[in-house]
Amino acid sequence: MKYLVCISKVPDTTAKISFKNEDKEFNSDGVTFIMNPTDEWYALVRALELKEASGGQVTVINVGPKDNEKFLRSAIAIGADDAVLIEANEETESYYIAKNIAKYAQENGYNFVITGKETISFNSFSLGGMIAEFMDLPFINQATQWMLNGEVSTIYKEIEGGEEVLEVTGNCVISAQKGMAEQRLANMKGIMMAKTKPLAIIPIALGEEKVQVSQYQVTPPRGNCKMFTLDQIDELVQALQSEAKVI
């Protein structure tokens, strides 16, 4: 089986988020970027586990600038067999990325395309569904478990109040979330081997951005908390009326 795992670059979880260019652009000054955790911990590691159990090839892919190569090298150090960077100017919108990944997956005969549930940067949840649409494949989102028996995938999803068990025959696109696998650390040998494994850089093939961000807005910081005790009900009501002006 051939597994294609989509790897995004996202700001480190401790990064201070701000915007520039009249709030149209993310301000990356002084921000450390990491591999998107759900791509790394769940999508990549589960693909590696399935490959280790029954053979195959795990390729990691990113659409973005050449500098993103380092995130793909990190994924190789964790165990991916090879990597593809579809070189684009900068991070761009999901439609454009999905179109290019789908084209690559189709042309190179991948059985499964796997993404993390979402990128922790823009939380758009959109890539997997679009790739599936472009490839005319079923899409299972937010999967918590994935077993593969021959051609048949058994996939678990959390639903409100319970769990859903799905069976998919043949190729599909899956977005993975917590439960799918455990984080795997790159060990020293993996890191040293990473530079010897293939990383192809190919030019962007389909370049049509359909969605532009017109503005980002930062949620205003939460105001100070005012505490009332049980015997201050009157003061509470008054504050809600005159200060918070919500009643």
Place this chain on the structure above:
Amino acid sequence: MNTSTDYFLVDEMLTEEQRLIRRSVRDFVDRDIIPIIDSYAQKHEYIPDLMPKLGALGALGPYIPEEYGGAGLDQISYGIIMQELERGDSAVRSAASVQSSLVMYPIFTYGTEEQKRKYLPKLASGEMIGCFGLTEPNHGSNPAGMETKIIEKSDHFVLNGAKMWITNSPLADIAVVWAKDEQGQVRGLIVERGMNGFSTPTTHNKWSLRASATGELVFQDVAVPKENLFPDIRGLKGPLSCLNSARYGISWGVIGAAIHCYEVALKYASERNQFGKPLGGFQLQQKKLAEAITEITKAQLLSWRLGVLKNENRATPAQISMAKRNNVEIAINIARELRQMLGGMGIMGEFPMMRHAANLESVITYEGTHDIHLLITGMDVTGINAFG
């Protein structure tokens, strides 16, 4: 607010692999060490399965070539691994230091091909634990006075003597032991657990490195096969070369402990309010933080440069002494000073300063005491030996 602990962008002097190594070891420490370390240190117990975990990560003998189970890394990578492990705890770094520099290094450098094949892969994976016996009850800073002896017999040596302050001795499967032969020359040999007359009593009641197993090595007429001797190395340069490698690692390691204290103190200073403003807004607190990051930065540059020299095989023992001495001192001072920033909370196990400060009391003592390293620098610059 600049929360970086890489103030002079030392990162930019690292290779992509070295940065990946740091990230991987840091993730390991954040995931597997920091959440549990206080509990083991409080209980005065070593962390179970630590060695196989370090082995799986590739942190044991990382610079040993791949054919013997290592990862074939360079010396800066080794330093980075030590730094990140000690950010977790000096006990964790000590375990990795001893296995790498004091057990695998001498076997790789002085051992026979059979010894390398027999021991190195298992030591690299953590399946086998090693320890190093040089210090004796009556001979600490003066190893030349050692009393442990080997006497040659037809197909074996008879080993007698005792070693103390031995990291991992209670857990060890093998010990690299330095002893004098009948000609009074220091020789190195590998003693295996189970050999008659060999025991490893545990040292109890430490106030430092409490998550590390420390003990003695006691040899009473232990018959050690001749094939366990390092064939060619004679004299103190054998064990001292091991100490050079370990001391180099310590110079990096302690920066990790200092960084951890600094990270915690800086965060605390921005969150804790007194007199209506954050602690970080007071001049005396800023002094502590500013001095800490300055000293961390200087130590990083010292170790990085030493790593470059070591990669080029040009690092001198005196340079290594200077780096070990300086970096341990700044780390212990940072741990003590920044502990005060946390007030009463600073003495609690939820925060790392007290544990790091207590650990660093051992680190400033072992692998050459603080004073001995000063005398090494003194001798280097004056040409006059002031030890005896």
